[in-house]
Amino acid sequence: MFKTIINTTDLAANLDNPNWIIVDASYELADKAAGYAMYQAGHILGAVYAHPFDDLSGPPLTDQGRHPLPSPEKLISVFSRLGISAQTQVVVYDNRGITAARLWWLLNYMGHDGVAVLDGGIDAWKSEDRKISSGDETNEPSDFEGTPDRKMLVVRDEVMDQRLLVDSRNAARFLGDSAGSDANAGHIKGAVNRPHSLNKDENLKLRDSDILRQEFSKLLGDVPSEEATFYCGSGVSACQSLLTMAHIGLKPGKLYVGSWSEWSQFDELPKESGPSH
Numbered sequence: 001m002f003k004t005i006i007n008t009t010d011l012a013a014n015l016d017n018p019n020w021i022i023v024d025a026s027y028e029l030a031d032k033a034a035g036y037a038m039y040q041a042g043h044i045l046g047a048v049y050a051h052p053f054d055d056l057s058g059p060p061l062t063d064q065g066r067h068p069l070p071s072p073e074k075l076i077s078v079f080s081r082l083g084i085s086a087q088t089q090v091v092v093y094d095n096r097g098i099t100a101a102r103l104w105w106l107l108n109y110m111g112h113d114g115v116a117v118l119d120g121g122i123d124a125w126k127s128e129d130r131k132i133s134s135g136d137e138t139n140e141p142s143d144f145e146g147t148p149d150r151k152m153l154v155v156r157d158e159v160m161d162q163r164l165l166v167d168s169r170n171a172a173r174f175l176g177d178s179a180g181s182d183a184n185a186g187h188i189k190g191a192v193n194r195p196h197s198l199n200k201d202e203n204l205k206l207r208d209s210d211i212l213r214q215e216f217s218k219l220l221g222d223v224p225s226e227e228a229t230f231y232c233g234s235g236v237s238a239c240q241s242l243l244t245m246a247h248i249g250l251k252p253g254k255l256y257v258g259s260w261s262e263w264s265q266f267d268e269l270p271k272e273s274g275p276s277h
Helices: 008-012 034-041 072-082 099-109 121-127 156-161 171-175 209-220 238-247 259-263
Strands: 020-024 089-093 115-118 164-167 228-231 254-256
Touching (some): 008 121, 072 099, 089 099, 099 115, 099 238, 115 121, 156 259, 209 238, 228 259, 238 254
Parallel strands (some): 020 089, 089 115, 164 228, 228 254
């Protein structure tokens, strides 16, 4: 099975494979309806749609961030609706190389590791004039079974106990030059910055694995990769760095799902601006 990244050639060769399910998770932060509209206008043949907010986020349980972690019951319902079962190879893609990794992480969190993200997303597929469809598509529902892996997750009260905190937002957000959609600008005290955008090239394809290994090795220092905790604005784009770690052969770090959108709401929580110390 493909468990991290898949290329367009391998996906195209399996479009008719009954054990494969393709999921479009395209999304625009400024317009929650835009991703679904893009899916309806043109998607990979056979793909079903999962909404990054309605399906891959849920009412606050573990966190109060902008994209809260869904309950296990909700995830089981969503994955069953998509037709995912134990033997299913899932392929996820999106329009910006961000939200697909959230679904990759959620499936792994619920115990399904047969999931890969399409390198280059929908643009790579279209650029090669491969099969596109429009409108809505559905799969035969399944009875998805899975339980959450708590070790993959960090909640607010555990954040300051982590050995290494990595902020996956861009430098302006980390430094505090921009608050974006959040209550305050800055970052969690003690965090270091590695923007998730460094994982990909201008075509949204993963950069050379050897170079990425060197960069993550420098980032991690003497901290085991699985003991590093990653966060971003709302627990979505940080998943891209965790996916990258898995693809280059590192044990992925943990995810603080609430991320800065939760942390920034609480005046008493330690924050800072400027470069990491």
